[in-house]
Amino acid sequence: MLPAGLQLPQSQSSITYSKVLVVEGHDAFQFFKALLRHLGLLDKIEIRNSGGVGDIPTYLETLVDTPGFDRVISLGIVRDAEDNAGSAFQSVCSGLKQAKLSAPQRVTEIADGTPKVSVFILPDCVNPGMLEMLCLQAVNADPAIFCVEQYFQCLQRQGVTLPGNISKAQVHTFLSSRAKPNLLLGQAAHEGYWPWDNPAFDSVKQFLTSL
């Protein structure tokens, strides 16, 4: 029986597990839920979705006041780098300090304290980007990727304005090539469309296992 917080992203529940992973958005929630299941950690790490507020400091301040947080020994926070991985990391750290939690010095480090805290900035803690880019890296060798690239080049040649977020569009296009063509990124993770054994996922898997 999973804790309520793991069953539905928006369920009102106390914190049940001693390890908590905070992610941003429904897709990320489902993606990490599938990845934790793959790693055999779904009954050890509780996922919480901070999406919907767009304000990590306030979310963390509220999270620490949630019933059960006093029993948390390890807290992991995952967010997208967007334009700059360093800025995203600093933003999380200032939120941690505001919530009176320990903040790691560097993105790969674990900050000691109760709870200990670690941060992962998608896609790889260095480059700008987001979860979609990580997934695209993992399927880079898939034959469908050639077609995805051709599709967007074709759009350009036809003078069609490309979407602002090309990674999201590429993920949608790639997923439309699968047996179930209408899944979102998170749903695709449960369907096994992201190859967990690809080295692109190594660092994020290491992050999760070290929580």
Added chain:
Amino acid sequence: MFRSFTIKNFRCFRDLSIEPLERVNLIAGMNNVGKTALLEAMFLHIGPNNPELPMRINVFRGIQRFDAEEMWGWLFFDKHVDEVIEVISQNEAGANRSLRIQMVESEGFRPAPSRDNDKVTESPAGFLTGSLSGSLTTATGLHELMLKYQDETGPASTSRAFMAADEIRFERAKLKPFPLGVFLNTRARFPHEDAQRFSKLEAVGRQDEVLTTMQLLEPRLRRLAVLDTGGGPMIYGDVGAGQLVPLPLMGEGLVRLLSIVLAIANAPRGTILVDEIENGLHHSVMVKVWEAIANIARRSGAQVFATTHSWECICAAHQAFEASEMYDFRLHRLDRIKDDIRVVTYDQKKLTTAIATGLEVR
């Protein structure tokens, strides 16, 4: 209006502080974490020269024991009757009030001019003295509960309740009248008090304030009236049935909401304490009910403290206050951490975040 309370050595609280307080305060928390005890501490504090209150709060809980140790001993944290209970408040102007309650060996009787049950008369010593007997069992030994009250307007005063022979006696210090404080618990209903409060409002033409709120629950309700058909005054309602119907026949929710609204409307600058406010109220009317409570509380200058277990009740309050002229609302949750109880307070921003992201606040 109170801005903070500190409670020491009372019931399950070793040392608890709650702040900042707002016009309307909702208290959440697990079972047996002290929500009702918090209201009780506030109740004692707002009637600091009423030595009957420590006994009355036990009666509200269904405890009708009248030996000193059982009656008063459980008021003290872990029944440590050698400690002093302290309830200290600060109002919005920064003025402090303190009530200290102590159990001591009784000094015994003091001269009292009247022995009439439940009658309160003034004694030559400057105290008001009354007595309560009836079904009370014989007291064993002499014990006394001292209530020492102090504020910034004058010297400390002492009221007391003590066991003597076959009765409990009370001495009440004379103090200037306090704003009305009302405790609406989950068990008892007081239709006579409701009728009195409604009559007071009707006397000044404010009955429609109450009627409008009651129509949230019963849209057919056209009129409320106090009738005394022999068993004492009671509020009746006109729902177009050809004759007035006693309000209790219209459901628990209606009676409950009426008691709450009447108490708030009749308590200028007073304090209204409501245990389990969501009882009997359908979730679909909760936002409107909170809007009504907020408006009536603002008009009368009253402060409201209510407990709840209901997520829907909390969300409805948040929604009502977000849409109102000001967010004069706080949610406070009591948490038991090891052997202590602490308070977590949610302001508008935190409660918005918790609700949007599904974080538990109850």
